[in-house]
Amino acid sequence: MIKIINLTKQFASHTAVNDVSLSIGRGENLVLLGTSGCGKTTTLKMINRLIEPTTGSISVDGVDVRQQPGPELRRRIGYVIQDGGLFPHYTVAEAIATVPKLLGWDLAATQQRIRELIDKLQLPESLLTRYPAELSSGQRQRVGLARALAARPPVVLMDEPFGALDPFTRKHVRRELFGLNELQETTVVLVTHDVREALELADRVALMDKGRIVQLGPPGELLNHPATDFVRDFMEI
Numbered sequence: 001m002i003k004i005i006n007l008t009k010q011f012a013s014h015t016a017v018n019d020v021s022l023s024i025g026r027g028e029n030l031v032l033l034g035t036s037g038c039g040k041t042t043t044l045k046m047i048n049r050l051i052e053p054t055t056g057s058i059s060v061d062g063v064d065v066r067q068q069p070g071p072e073l074r075r076r077i078g079y080v081i082q083d084g085g086l087f088p089h090y091t092v093a094e095a096i097a098t099v100p101k102l103l104g105w106d107l108a109a110t111q112q113r114i115r116e117l118i119d120k121l122q123l124p125e126s127l128l129t130r131y132p133a134e135l136s137s138g139q140r141q142r143v144g145l146a147r148a149l150a151a152r153p154p155v156v157l158m159d160e161p162f163g164a165l166d167p168f169t170r171k172h173v174r175r176e177l178f179g180l181n182e183l184q185e186t187t188v189v190l191v192t193h194d195v196r197e198a199l200e201l202a203d204r205v206a207l208m209d210k211g212r213i214v215q216l217g218p219p220g221e222l223l224n225h226p227a228t229d230f231v232r233d234f235m236e237i
């Protein structure tokens with residue numbers, strides 16, 4: 001469903017992403033794993049056109065992302081970043097309603113969806129009128145996810161979505177979220193540098209180093225049959 005072909009991103013003389021090719025299946029959880037600066041975020045942001053590639057192409061469901069205006073594309077691709085990425089002046093209810101509103105959903109359908117999501121994400125109803133500054137990081141994270149999932153996008157991109165959480169909360173939020181049947185039907189591309197997170201969440205892992213994918217496969221394959229010493233070392237962390 002997502003097809004990335006010979007993708008390269010050059011920032012001045014630095015090649016952040018170097019000839020990456022990758023196909024991600026419908027409903028698959030693909031984790032982009034690697035050390036800081038290896039090109040994970042740049043790769044992710046080229047999928048929803050927050051960054052334009054230097055060369056190469058990306059298509060979603062057979063349609064080149066460059067054939068669609070960025071804002072329109074981003075309404076159909078959920079995006080979750082560390083600490084939720086919420087606008088400070090939107091209440092929780094307004095934040096979750098953002099994309100349904102842009103898509104012209106009627107009020108009743110939007111409100112029903114908000115209730116469904118806060119219920120699934122175990123957020124108390126009393127939070128709906130609060131602002132992000134009045135939430136814990138774990139709550140902000142869940143609201144960020146609710147906002148990303150609100151209009152049931154077929155694809156959700158997540159950039160270190162649990163990065164702001166303490167290890168205990170992180171483990172719990174991660175399990176809860178990925179236990180949701182909603183996410184099981186969604187194609188998820190998740191960026192992390194946390195090997196354990198990758199092992200837990202990924203159907204396949206793309207381990208990156210210096211802008212390239214060094215190995216792509218199910219987590220067990222990287223653990224048991226590392227393609228290089230770098231992969232072995234990285235997976236042993």
Ligand SMILES: Nc1ncnc2c1ncn2[C@@H]1O[C@H](COP(=O)(O)OP(=O)(O)OP(=O)(O)O)[C@@H](O)[C@H]1O
Pocket residue numbers: 011014015016034035036037038039040041042043193
């Ligand atoms: N706008 C930019 N201008 C110049 N260089 C950039 C820009 N964005 C990213 N880079 C560089 O490209 C490389 C890849 O960055 P990227 O954010 O994709 O890494 P990453 O793997 O996501 O790292 P992290 O885990 O630290 O977020 C880095 O060397 C970074 O400094």
